[in-house]
Amino acid sequence: MSNTGFQEAVEMVCQEDRRYNPEAYAFLRDSLEAIIKRRKKSKKEVLSHVGAAELLDGFRLHALAEFGPMALMVLNYWGLTQTSDVGQMVFNLVQVGIFGKTDEDTVESFRDLFDFREVFVSPFRPIVDSLNGESSLRVESLL
Numbered sequence: 001m002s003n004t005g006f007q008e009a010v011e012m013v014c015q016e017d018r019r020y021n022p023e024a025y026a027f028l029r030d031s032l033e034a035i036i037k038r039r040k041k042s043k044k045e046v047l048s049h050v051g052a053a054e055l056l057d058g059f060r061l062h063a064l065a066e067f068g069p070m071a072l073m074v075l076n077y078w079g080l081t082q083t084s085d086v087g088q089m090v091f092n093l094v095q096v097g098i099f100g101k102t103d104e105d106t107v108e109s110f111r112d113l114f115d116f117r118e119v120f121v122s123p124f125r126p127i128v129d130s131l132n133g134e135s136s137l138r139v140e141s142l143l
Contacts, residue, residue: 014135019079025089035050036050049102053113071120087108088110091107120133
């Protein structure tokens, strides 16, 4: 689908459901594209279905790579505070024909797969690396 078609679909969706910023939909699409690129790189089947868990994991990785310690703030600004928000966006795009789904796919399959605050903040918490409890300035590795 062309970018123009995607943008028009997002505009339609956002008129019906104002909870999520249009940029969040573009980021969701970019996350899906990043998953497909990773599949190509690892020689996995590219055309197979992307389920909720894989999509959310790809979304998480993409957000951390793109926004680093600001990921939670950006996602919250876009109206995303939990994994079910991503699922709702997916199903909004399914309704307008941008994304497809299988019979097993449900909005509920996106519910509570991880805690946004935990996965977008904890990788940047200082690591305590001494017996006296002093923390260093380095952060945990993202990948």
